Structure formats: C-alpha cells, structure tokens
Amino acid sequence: MGSIETQKMKAVQWEGTPFSVSVNEVPIPTITDPLDIIVRLTSAAICGTDLHTYHGRVPTPKDLTLGHENMGIVHEIGSDITTVAVGDRVLVSAVCDKGTNNGDVQIVGSYGVGSYVGQLQGGALLLNGGQAEYLRVPFANVNVIKLPAGKEHELDYLLLTDIWPTAWWALECAGQVLGDSVVVFGAGPVGLLCAYSALLRGATRVYSVDHIPARLAKAKSIGAIPIDFSTSDPVAQIMKLEPNGVDRACDCVGFECVDATGKNVEHLVVNWAVNVTRVGGGIGLIGVYLLGDLKPATDSDSKGDIQFPAGLFWVKSLSMKGGTAQLRLYQDLLKGLIESGKAKPSFVFEKEFSIEQGKEAFKEFSEHKLVKAVFKF
Numbered sequence: 568m569g570s571i572e573t574q575k576m577k578a579v580q581w582e583g584t585p586f587s588v589s590v591n592e593v594p595i596p597t598i599t600d601p602l603d604i605i606v607r608l609t610s611a612a613i614c615g616t617d618l619h620t621y622h623g624r625v626p627t628p629k630d631l632t633l634g635h636e637n638m639g640i641v642h643e644i645g646s647d648i649t650t651v652a653v654g655d656r657v658l659v660s661a662v663c664d665k666g667t668n669n670g671d672v673q674i675v676g677s678y679g680v681g682s683y684v685g686q687l688q689g690g691a692l693l694l695n696g697g698q699a700e701y702l703r704v705p706f707a708n709v710n711v712i713k714l715p716a717g718k719e720h721e722l723d724y725l726l727l728t729d730i731w732p733t734a735w736w737a738l739e740c741a742g743q744v745l746g747d748s749v750v751v752f753g754a755g756p757v758g759l760l761c762a763y764s765a766l767l768r769g770a771t772r773v774y775s776v777d778h779i780p781a782r783l784a785k786a787k788s789i790g791a792i793p794i795d796f797s798t799s800d801p802v803a804q805i806m807k808l809e810p811n812g813v814d815r816a817c818d819c820v821g822f823e824c825v826d827a828t829g830k831n832v833e834h835l836v837v838n839w840a841v842n843v844t845r846v847g848g849g850i851g852l853i854g855v856y857l858l859g860d861l862k863p864a865t866d867s868d869s870k871g872d873i874q875f876p877a878g879l880f881w882v883k884s885l886s887m888k889g890g891t892a893q894l895r896l897y898q899d900l901l902k903g904l905i906e907s908g909k910a911k912p913s914f915v916f917e918k919e920f921s922i923e924q925g926k927e928a929f930k931e932f933s934e935h936k937l938v939k940a941v942f943k944f
Contacts, residue, residue, distance in 0.1 A: 578632040578699035579925035579942075585623030586933070588633065590925040596695070596703035601647035604707040606659060609718075610725045611697045611942045612636035612916075613932050614661075615755055616680055619855060621929055624823065625680075628693060635661040635678040636728040637697030638714070638721075639944070650708045657711040660894050661729035663694060665706050675705060698942055700922065712898060722913035722941065723905045726760065727898045731912050733853055734760035735901065736892035737817040738768060740851030745769040747814035750805060750843055751791070752836045753854065754782035756915045756939040758819035762791040765815075767910060774813065776801045776839070778827065779935045789914065797827045802843045812845030818889070821854025822871070834873040841876050844885055852889025915939045 575592040582589050596605060611634045619625045620633065638658040641651050651657055663675040679696020694705070704710055714724055734757050743749060749765040751758050754777035765773045766789070775786035776794045783793035792808075794801045805813065816839075824836045833856075840850045858871045880887070904910035917937040920928040928940045 576700035577922045578695075579634065579922065579929075581620055581627050581629060581631050581633060583627075583629035586621060586930075588621065588925055588929050590923055591630075593632070593699070595701045598643060598645050599703070600705060601645040602706050602708060603645045604641055604648055604651065604704050604711070605643040606637070606639040606657060606697075606702045606704055606711075607642040608637055608639040608697050608700055608702055608942075608944050609656075610638050610721055610944070611699075612725055612728075613698070613928060613940045613942075614729060615757060616729075616855060617929075618933055619823065619857075620680065621933055622823070625857065627680075631679060631693060632695040632697075632699050633679040634696035634698030634942075635680055636725060636730070637678065637702055638725050638728065639697075639702070641711075642701065645707070648707055651711060651713055656714045656716055658714060658724055658728050658898075659697065659702065659704055660710050660712070660898070662891070662894060663705055663710050664895070665709075678702070698922070698925065700944060712902070720905055720913075722916050723911055724902070725941065726912045726915070727901055727905075729894065730757045731760050731764070731901055732894045732897040733757055733892040734819065735764050735897050737761050737819060737851035737853040737889075738765055738815070740849070740853065740888035740890075741815035741817055742849035742851075742886065742888075743768055743770065743815045746771055748772045748774075748809055749815045749817065750774040750776060750794075750813045750840075751817045751819055752776045752801075752824075752839060753819035754779065754786045754793075755819070757853070758782075758817075759785060759789070759915050759938065760912055761817050761819050762786055763789050763910075763912065763914075765817075766790050767904070772809075772813075774805055774808075776805075778825075782935070782938060785914075785938055802839055805843050809843075809845075812843055812848065814845060814848050815851070816840040816844045816848070817851040818854045822856045822873075824854070834875065837873065838876055841880050841883070841885065844883070846883045846885075848883075848885055850885060850887040850889075852887055853892065916941055919943045 778797035
C-alpha cells in the first residue's frame with residue numbers, strides 16, 4: 568500500500584440538494600498543524616442535526632463530509648500533541664475548541680454540519696466530518712478524550728461526543744431538581760436521552776411527547792409516560808394528569824417540529840412548552856432554531872422569528888434557557904455513569920451500517936424507520 572498521503576478513503580458527503588448524500592472516495596486527511604491528530608474511525612453516528620442538512624434546510628457546502636459523533640483510534644499525531652499517543656482509543660467532541668492559557672475555550676468549528684454554527688459562533692469553520700474512515704482533529708489536546716483500550720462500551724461512549732451531554736444540558740437549562748415532573752418534547756435520540764437523564768436525575772414522572780409509535784414504545788420501555796400528539800392535544804393530555812402543569816419542559820425537537828398532520832409549524836413545541844409548564848417552572852430549549860432557514864415554514868421568516876406566547880410566559884413567571892451545550896462540562900460526569908454501570912445510553916441505537924450504505928442509512932433515519940443509526944468500521 569502507498570503512504571497515507573496517497574491513499575483514499577470512503578466518506579459520506581452532502582450532494583448539495585435535499586435528500587441527497589453520496590459515498591465518495593476522497594483523500595485521507597493529513598496533519599496540517601502541530602496540534603492536529605488523525606483518527607482512524609471505529610464508530611460514527613448520524614445525528615438529527617445532520618438531517619437539517621439532508622432536508623435542505625441549512626446552508627451547507629456541496630461535498631462536505633458529514634458527521635460530528637465520532638470515535639476511533641489515534642493513527643497519527645502532530646509534534647505538539649501531549650495528551651494522546653498513536654494507538655490510543657479516543658472520542659472526538661462534536662464542537663472543536665481552541666484551548667487558551669487561562670483555561671477558557673474558543674470555538675473553532677464543528678465537524679460536518681451546516682453554517683448555522685458559524686451564525687452562532689461568529690464565523691466558526693466548517694470541518695469535514697467523521698462519517699468516513701479517517702478524521703483530522705485540530706487542537707486535539709483539548710478536543711479528544713482518551714478512553715480505555717478495547718471495545719467495551721463503544722456505543723455508550725460514542726454518545727458522549729454530542730447528544731447525551733446535549734440532552735443533559737436541556738435539563739440543566741430547564742432547572743430540573745430532585746422530585747420534579749418533566750415533559751420532553753421529541754422522542755428521537757436526544758429526546759429519549761433527555762427523558763432517560765431526567766429519570767437518572769430523580770424525576771418523579773417523565774412524559775415523552777412524539778407521534779412515531781416506535782419512538783413512544785422506546786420511551787415507555789425506559790420508564791417514561793408516552794404522549795401521542797397525533798391523537799389529541801398533548802398539553803390537554805398531560806394536564807389531565809398534572810392539573811397544575813409540569814415542573815420542567817424540554818424542547819428536544821426545534822424548528823423542524825410538525826403538527827398532527829405532519830405540517831412543519833416551527834413555533835408549535837415552544838408554545839406547547841409554555842402552556843404545559845406550571846407557574847414558576849422552567850423550560851430548556853435545545854432543539855435547533857436557525858437564524859437563517861432555506862425553507863422557512865409559514866409561521867417563520869428567514870431571520871428565524873417565530874410566534875411566541877409572551878403574555879402567558881410572563882404571567883406564569885416562567886424561565887427559559889437554551890442553546891448549544893458546552894460538551895466538556897458533562898462528558899467526564901456521564902463517562903463515569905457509564906463506567907460505574909449506572910447508565911447505558913446506547914439503548915437508542917437500533918441499526919449498524921457500513922460506510923458503503925450511507926444513502927440507505929440517511930434515508931431510513933430521515934423516515935423514522937429507526938431511532939438512531941451508526942456506521943461501524
């Protein structure tokens with residue numbers, strides 16, 4: 568075989584039009600900076616954020632390699648790398664930070680996602696993602712976490728790259744404390760992990776709102792109370808059980824939320840959350856809402872403005888917080904829960920694909936034929 572500089576790898580790339588990805592042969596990435604490492608991927612998941620690009624909603628450069636939930640084996644390191652060595656097993660944080668001398672972080676970019684990251688982070692870079700056989704990680708001393716050697720907890724660890732810390736962050740934003748009742752809107756991977764985390768954190772009752780039967784069944788299997796919004800108003804269903812409203816609500820859906828007919832109504836979940844949360848309660852908003860949407864719903868415009876019940880929010884003295892999670896704040900904590908045996912978040916994965924099956928994997932995930940998909944190498 569030739570050197571890594573001349574070899575090719577397979578990668579899942581955005582083709583530039585809605586519902587189009589392709590599996591292409593591209594050059595294996597190389598070290599371009601002393602703080603780079605090259606990771607040979609062992610697992611890479613498809614995230615709901617990838618679907619915003621797949622659906623044509625987010626401005627994304629054609630031929631960008633997708634995927635920001637990645638882990639694998641260190642293949643090569645730059646000369647200034649001090650935290651890992653060749654052969655180490657690592658997970659790669661979804662958001663790439665640039666460490667500073669005072670311990671602060673500066674966002675550099677994110678792997679394989681559309682330009683909304685740049686909108687939020689002042690022009691952050693779009694980095695090729697890890698739905699590929701190799702990945703270049705910049706500033707790797709602060710952007711990878713060394714894992715125990717072997718294959719144990721592979722899919723549990725993979726969720727630490729993004730969606731489990733994000734789900735945990737939703738509950739932090741909502742202000743969950745021991746004994747709270749919680750409603751989680753969305754029973755996709757993030758929503759399921761949010762419901763799971765709420766129970767781990769001591770919630771008395773957790774309601775999971777969705778309209779996909781398999782997702783609701785999965786929510787019920789982990790101890791959540793399923794609420795099917797396709798049958799009737801989910802707020803009314805929950806208020807029958809919680810006359811004063813729930814203590815905390817988490818929006819784990821975002822701007823692509825739909826009503827009972829399947830129509831995209833961007834303000835719907837936010838309104839449900841305000842209506843169902845008790846006086847003095849809290850709302851966590853971690854579903855993605857864009858400053859610029861290529862295909863705005865009828866209630867939105869290109870600036871991301873949506874209808875919001877400000878009067879009810881004010882009268883009920885609610886609090887709301889959201890945004891992207893600071894992943895490193897929670898990764899070590901959640902890693903400890905995995906290794907102690909107290910948590911096994913990999914229950915959200917339902918199907919493994921080879922990288923050659925990229926088109927099939929995206930199609931099945933987009934059509935809700937599975938809860939979460941992963942490429943295995």
